[in-house]
Amino acid sequence: MRATGELKIELGRRYRFAAAHRLHSAGLSDAENSRLYGKCNNPLGHGHNYVVEISVSGNVDPATGMIANLADLDGFVQSEVLDAFDHRSLNDEVPAFRDEVPTTENLCIEIFRRVRAFPLAKLERVRVEETANNSFEYAGD
Amino acid sequence: MTRKIEFSASHRYDNPAFSAEENRRVFGKCNNPHGHGHNYTLEVTVAGEPDPVTGMVLDLSELKKILEREVMARMDHRHLNLEVPELAGKIPTCENVARVIWDLLEPKITQGALHRVRLYESADLFADCYRDGTNGNGLARGPRG
Numbered sequence: 001m002r003a004t005g006e007l008k009i010e011l012g013r014r015y016r017f018a019a020a021h022r023l024h025s026a027g028l029s030d031a032e033n034s035r036l037y038g039k040c041n042n043p044l045g046h047g048h049n050y051v052v053e054i055s056v057s058g059n060v061d062p063a064t065g066m067i068a069n070l071a072d073l074d075g076f077v078q079s080e081v082l083d084a085f086d087h088r089s090l091n092d093e094v095p096a097f098r099d100e101v102p103t104t105e106n107l108c109i110e111i112f113r114r115v116r117a118f119p120l121a122k123l124e125r126v127r128v129e130e131t132a133n134n135s136f137e138y139a140g141d
Numbered sequence: 142m143t144r145k146i147e148f149s150a151s152h153r154y155d156n157p158a159f160s161a162e163e164n165r166r167v168f169g170k171c172n173n174p175h176g177h178g179h180n181y182t183l184e185v186t187v188a189g190e191p192d193p194v195t196g197m198v199l200d201l202s203e204l205k206k207i208l209e210r211e212v213m214a215r216m217d218h219r220h221l222n223l224e225v226p227e228l229a230g231k232i233p234t235c236e237n238v239a240r241v242i243w244d245l246l247e248p249k250i251t252q253g254a255l256h257r258v259r260l261y262e263s264a265d266l267f268a269d270c271y272r273d274g275t276n277g278n279g280l281a282r283g284p285r286g
Contacts, residue, residue: 003254005274007243009236014265055269060240063156064167065232070266071169 010057010124011067015077017086020047021102024091045089050104051129052081052111056121068121080114104130108138116140142198142253143186146208148217151178152233155222168232176220181238182261183212185246188275189253198253211245235260239268 022045023037033041040046054077058067084094090102096110112126129135153176154168164172171177185208189198215225221233227241239260247255256275261267 003272003275005272007240008269008271008273009240010269011236012259012267012269060234060236062231063158065154065234065237067236069167 008057009060009067010055011070011073011121012053012055013070013073013077015052015054015082016049017052017082018047018049019085019088019090020045021090021097022046023101023103025101026099045091048130050085050107052077053125053127053129054111054115055124055127056118057124058121068118072120073118076118077115080117081111084114104128104134104136105138108136112138112140142188142201142204143184144201144204144208145182145184146213147180147182148213149178149180150216150219150221151176152221153177154232154234156232176222179262181216183208183242184257184259184261185242185255186257186259187250187253188256192252199250200252203252204250207246207249211249212242215245235262235266235268238262239270243270 021040022042023040024033024043025036028036054073056067056073060067088094090097090107094102094110096113097106100106107130108126108128111128112123115126116123123140125137125139127135127137152171153173154171155164155174156167159167185204187199187204191198215227216238219225221228221238225233225241227245228237231237231241239258242260243255243258246258256271258270259267260270
Protein backbone atom coordinates (compact mmCIF):
# COMPACT_ATOMS: atom_id res chain seq x y z
CA MET A 1 0.00 0.00 0.00
CA ARG A 2 2.77 2.38 0.94
CA ALA A 3 4.35 4.23 -1.95
CA THR A 4 8.07 3.76 -2.36
CA GLY A 5 8.96 6.73 -4.54
CA GLU A 6 11.67 9.12 -3.48
CA LEU A 7 10.62 11.68 -0.88
CA LYS A 8 10.02 15.09 -2.42
CA ILE A 9 9.98 18.37 -0.59
CA GLU A 10 8.52 21.56 -1.97
CA LEU A 11 8.50 25.07 -0.66
CA GLY A 12 5.32 27.09 -1.15
CA ARG A 13 5.17 30.84 -0.94
CA ARG A 14 2.22 33.19 -1.37
CA TYR A 15 2.41 36.71 -2.80
CA ARG A 16 -0.20 39.34 -3.50
CA PHE A 17 -0.75 41.99 -6.13
CA ALA A 18 -3.62 44.13 -7.30
CA ALA A 19 -4.18 44.81 -10.98
CA ALA A 20 -6.74 45.86 -13.54
CA HIS A 21 -7.76 43.89 -16.59
CA ARG A 22 -10.41 43.52 -19.24
CA LEU A 23 -11.37 40.27 -20.92
CA HIS A 24 -11.76 40.95 -24.62
CA SER A 25 -10.69 38.75 -27.51
CA ALA A 26 -9.63 40.35 -30.79
CA GLY A 27 -10.87 37.19 -32.52
CA LEU A 28 -14.48 37.84 -31.55
CA SER A 29 -17.00 40.52 -32.43
CA ASP A 30 -18.02 43.09 -29.83
CA ALA A 31 -21.35 41.30 -29.40
CA GLU A 32 -19.63 37.94 -28.98
CA ASN A 33 -17.16 39.41 -26.48
CA SER A 34 -19.97 40.92 -24.50
CA ARG A 35 -21.90 37.65 -24.49
CA LEU A 36 -18.87 35.51 -23.58
CA TYR A 37 -17.16 37.66 -20.97
CA GLY A 38 -20.17 39.52 -19.57
CA LYS A 39 -19.20 42.08 -16.92
CA CYS A 40 -15.51 41.25 -17.43
CA ASN A 41 -15.77 42.78 -20.93
CA ASN A 42 -16.45 46.29 -19.57
CA PRO A 43 -14.32 48.56 -21.85
CA LEU A 44 -13.15 50.55 -18.84
CA GLY A 45 -11.74 47.46 -17.15
CA HIS A 46 -11.99 46.25 -13.58
CA GLY A 47 -9.54 44.80 -11.08
CA HIS A 48 -8.73 42.09 -8.57
CA ASN A 49 -6.58 41.43 -5.55
CA TYR A 50 -4.63 38.48 -6.86
CA VAL A 51 -2.83 35.89 -4.72
CA VAL A 52 0.03 34.03 -6.39
CA GLU A 53 1.22 30.76 -4.88
CA ILE A 54 4.64 29.62 -6.11
CA SER A 55 5.85 26.06 -5.40
CA VAL A 56 9.49 25.13 -5.92
CA SER A 57 11.37 21.90 -5.29
CA GLY A 58 14.99 20.88 -4.94
CA ASN A 59 17.46 19.41 -2.52
CA VAL A 60 17.34 20.78 0.99
CA ASP A 61 20.82 22.20 1.60
CA PRO A 62 22.01 20.66 4.90
CA ALA A 63 23.94 23.85 5.72
CA THR A 64 20.87 26.08 5.55
CA GLY A 65 17.94 23.66 5.84
CA MET A 66 16.47 25.35 2.78
CA ILE A 67 15.61 24.43 -0.80
CA ALA A 68 16.34 28.04 -1.71
CA ASN A 69 16.90 31.05 0.48
CA LEU A 70 13.54 32.75 0.88
CA ALA A 71 15.12 36.17 0.44
CA ASP A 72 16.37 35.10 -3.01
CA LEU A 73 12.99 33.69 -4.07
CA ASP A 74 11.14 36.74 -2.73
CA GLY A 75 13.53 39.11 -4.51
CA PHE A 76 13.16 37.22 -7.80
CA VAL A 77 9.35 37.15 -7.68
CA GLN A 78 9.31 40.80 -6.67
CA SER A 79 11.38 41.95 -9.61
CA GLU A 80 10.02 39.54 -12.23
CA VAL A 81 6.33 39.47 -11.31
CA LEU A 82 5.14 41.87 -8.63
CA ASP A 83 6.96 44.96 -9.89
CA ALA A 84 5.60 44.27 -13.38
CA PHE A 85 2.00 43.50 -12.37
CA ASP A 86 1.16 45.27 -9.10
CA HIS A 87 -1.10 48.31 -9.51
CA ARG A 88 -0.94 48.07 -13.27
CA SER A 89 -3.26 47.34 -16.14
CA LEU A 90 -2.47 43.81 -17.30
CA ASN A 91 -3.82 44.54 -20.80
CA ASP A 92 -1.87 47.76 -21.29
CA GLU A 93 1.31 47.24 -19.30
CA VAL A 94 2.24 43.55 -19.57
CA PRO A 95 3.49 42.79 -23.10
CA ALA A 96 2.18 39.20 -23.07
CA PHE A 97 -1.37 40.49 -22.76
CA ARG A 98 -1.29 42.79 -25.75
CA ASP A 99 -2.26 39.77 -27.84
CA GLU A 100 -3.60 37.36 -25.25
CA VAL A 101 -6.68 37.70 -23.10
CA PRO A 102 -5.58 38.25 -19.46
CA THR A 103 -7.69 35.48 -18.00
CA THR A 104 -6.29 33.93 -14.86
CA GLU A 105 -5.45 30.81 -16.88
CA ASN A 106 -3.18 32.90 -19.09
CA LEU A 107 -1.89 34.79 -16.07
CA CYS A 108 -0.75 31.49 -14.51
CA ILE A 109 1.12 30.62 -17.70
CA GLU A 110 2.76 34.05 -17.91
CA ILE A 111 3.84 33.96 -14.25
CA PHE A 112 5.15 30.40 -14.72
CA ARG A 113 7.15 31.57 -17.75
CA ARG A 114 8.70 34.36 -15.69
CA VAL A 115 9.44 32.42 -12.48
CA ARG A 116 10.76 29.35 -14.32
CA ALA A 117 13.97 31.34 -14.81
CA PHE A 118 14.61 31.32 -11.03
CA PRO A 119 18.07 29.75 -10.93
CA LEU A 120 18.12 28.28 -7.40
CA ALA A 121 15.23 25.79 -7.42
CA LYS A 122 12.89 23.99 -9.80
CA LEU A 123 9.54 25.65 -10.34
CA GLU A 124 6.84 23.00 -9.84
CA ARG A 125 3.62 24.95 -10.07
CA VAL A 126 1.97 28.35 -10.10
CA ARG A 127 -1.45 28.78 -8.54
CA VAL A 128 -3.30 32.06 -8.83
CA GLU A 129 -6.38 33.07 -6.87
CA GLU A 130 -8.28 35.73 -8.79
CA THR A 131 -10.72 35.98 -5.90
CA ALA A 132 -11.08 33.87 -2.77
CA ASN A 133 -13.48 31.66 -4.77
CA ASN A 134 -11.68 31.27 -8.10
CA SER A 135 -8.24 29.74 -8.41
CA PHE A 136 -6.21 28.41 -11.32
CA GLU A 137 -3.10 26.27 -11.47
CA TYR A 138 -0.39 25.65 -14.06
CA ALA A 139 2.42 23.14 -13.71
CA GLY A 140 4.13 23.59 -17.06
CA ASP A 141 3.95 21.41 -20.16
CA MET B 142 -8.59 12.36 3.97
CA THR B 143 -6.89 15.38 5.49
CA ARG B 144 -6.64 16.35 9.14
CA LYS B 145 -5.51 19.79 10.21
CA ILE B 146 -3.87 20.60 13.54
CA GLU B 147 -2.15 23.67 14.92
CA PHE B 148 0.81 23.98 17.22
CA SER B 149 3.03 26.80 18.42
CA ALA B 150 6.77 26.53 18.79
CA SER B 151 9.91 28.61 18.89
CA HIS B 152 13.05 28.14 16.86
CA ARG B 153 16.24 29.76 15.66
CA TYR B 154 18.25 29.39 12.44
CA ASP B 155 21.95 29.09 13.16
CA ASN B 156 24.63 26.95 11.58
CA PRO B 157 27.60 26.51 13.96
CA ALA B 158 29.85 25.95 10.94
CA PHE B 159 29.16 29.54 9.79
CA SER B 160 30.68 32.67 11.32
CA ALA B 161 28.34 34.96 13.25
CA GLU B 162 28.38 37.38 10.35
CA GLU B 163 27.62 34.59 7.84
CA ASN B 164 24.72 33.34 9.97
CA ARG B 165 23.25 36.83 10.07
CA ARG B 166 23.65 37.28 6.34
CA VAL B 167 22.13 33.89 5.39
CA PHE B 168 19.35 33.70 7.97
CA GLY B 169 18.58 37.37 8.66
CA LYS B 170 16.04 37.94 11.43
CA CYS B 171 15.68 34.18 11.90
CA ASN B 172 19.20 34.15 13.38
CA ASN B 173 18.18 36.17 16.47
CA PRO B 174 19.98 34.37 19.33
CA HIS B 175 16.92 34.63 21.54
CA GLY B 176 14.80 32.74 19.03
CA HIS B 177 11.34 33.52 17.71
CA GLY B 178 8.19 31.52 17.17
CA HIS B 179 5.31 30.65 14.89
CA ASN B 180 1.81 29.29 14.97
CA TYR B 181 2.24 26.30 12.72
CA THR B 182 -0.62 24.69 10.83
CA LEU B 183 -0.12 21.09 9.82
CA GLU B 184 -2.24 19.33 7.21
CA VAL B 185 -1.80 15.58 7.08
CA THR B 186 -3.30 13.71 4.14
CA VAL B 187 -3.79 9.94 4.21
CA ALA B 188 -4.83 8.14 1.04
CA GLY B 189 -6.26 4.69 0.54
CA GLU B 190 -9.37 2.71 -0.17
CA PRO B 191 -12.25 3.06 2.29
CA ASP B 192 -12.74 -0.04 4.41
CA PRO B 193 -15.85 -1.81 3.04
CA VAL B 194 -17.34 -2.18 6.53
CA THR B 195 -16.57 1.20 8.13
CA GLY B 196 -16.42 3.31 4.98
CA MET B 197 -13.26 4.92 6.32
CA VAL B 198 -9.71 5.03 4.95
CA LEU B 199 -8.44 5.38 8.50
CA ASP B 200 -10.44 6.01 11.66
CA LEU B 201 -10.15 9.75 12.24
CA SER B 202 -9.88 9.26 16.00
CA GLU B 203 -6.89 7.00 15.37
CA LEU B 204 -5.25 9.67 13.21
CA LYS B 205 -5.94 12.28 15.89
CA LYS B 206 -4.22 10.08 18.49
CA ILE B 207 -1.19 9.58 16.23
CA LEU B 208 -0.91 13.33 15.61
CA GLU B 209 -1.28 14.09 19.31
CA ARG B 210 1.43 11.62 20.26
CA GLU B 211 3.91 12.17 17.44
CA VAL B 212 3.54 15.89 16.76
CA MET B 213 1.69 17.78 19.50
CA ALA B 214 3.45 16.11 22.45
CA ARG B 215 6.83 16.63 20.76
CA MET B 216 6.51 20.11 19.30
CA ASP B 217 3.64 22.13 20.77
CA HIS B 218 4.91 24.95 22.98
CA ARG B 219 8.48 23.67 22.60
CA HIS B 220 11.74 25.08 21.35
CA LEU B 221 12.33 23.10 18.17
CA ASN B 222 16.15 23.40 18.27
CA LEU B 223 16.52 22.48 21.93
CA GLU B 224 13.64 20.16 22.76
CA VAL B 225 13.00 18.04 19.68
CA PRO B 226 15.73 15.41 19.35
CA GLU B 227 14.76 14.62 15.74
CA LEU B 228 15.76 18.18 14.80
CA ALA B 229 19.06 18.18 16.69
CA GLY B 230 21.83 19.39 14.41
CA LYS B 231 19.36 20.51 11.74
CA ILE B 232 18.19 24.01 10.91
CA PRO B 233 14.48 23.90 11.85
CA THR B 234 13.23 25.40 8.59
CA CYS B 235 9.78 24.64 7.29
CA GLU B 236 11.35 22.12 4.88
CA ASN B 237 13.20 20.26 7.64
CA VAL B 238 10.33 20.28 10.15
CA ALA B 239 7.94 18.95 7.49
CA ARG B 240 10.44 16.20 6.68
CA VAL B 241 10.81 15.23 10.35
CA ILE B 242 7.03 15.10 10.73
CA TRP B 243 6.81 12.90 7.62
CA ASP B 244 9.42 10.52 9.05
CA LEU B 245 7.57 10.37 12.38
CA LEU B 246 4.15 9.74 10.86
CA GLU B 247 4.81 7.47 7.90
CA PRO B 248 5.59 4.30 9.91
CA LYS B 249 2.69 4.93 12.29
CA ILE B 250 0.03 5.10 9.61
CA THR B 251 -0.74 1.49 8.85
CA GLN B 252 -4.22 1.83 7.36
CA GLY B 253 -4.08 3.72 4.11
CA ALA B 254 -0.77 5.45 3.54
CA LEU B 255 0.62 8.85 4.35
CA HIS B 256 0.11 10.85 1.17
CA ARG B 257 1.20 14.37 1.97
CA VAL B 258 2.42 16.48 4.86
CA ARG B 259 1.88 20.22 4.41
CA LEU B 260 3.31 22.44 7.13
CA TYR B 261 2.45 26.13 7.19
CA GLU B 262 4.88 28.29 9.15
CA SER B 263 2.69 31.27 8.35
CA ALA B 264 -0.25 31.81 6.01
CA ASP B 265 2.22 32.69 3.24
CA LEU B 266 4.98 30.12 3.73
CA PHE B 267 4.68 26.34 3.72
CA ALA B 268 6.50 23.14 2.85
CA ASP B 269 5.06 20.00 1.31
CA CYS B 270 6.45 16.51 1.69
CA TYR B 271 5.26 13.58 -0.43
CA ARG B 272 6.59 10.57 -2.29
CA ASP B 273 7.47 11.08 -5.91
CA GLY B 274 5.04 9.36 -8.24
CA THR B 275 2.12 9.51 -5.82
CA ASN B 276 0.92 12.79 -7.29
CA GLY B 277 0.94 13.93 -3.70
CA ASN B 278 0.74 17.51 -4.70
CA GLY B 279 -1.75 17.47 -7.48
CA LEU B 280 -5.34 16.48 -7.95
CA ALA B 281 -6.02 13.02 -6.60
CA ARG B 282 -5.78 10.20 -9.09
CA GLY B 283 -8.01 7.18 -8.91
CA PRO B 284 -7.56 4.97 -5.84
CA ARG B 285 -5.07 2.78 -7.64
CA GLY B 286 -3.34 5.66 -9.42
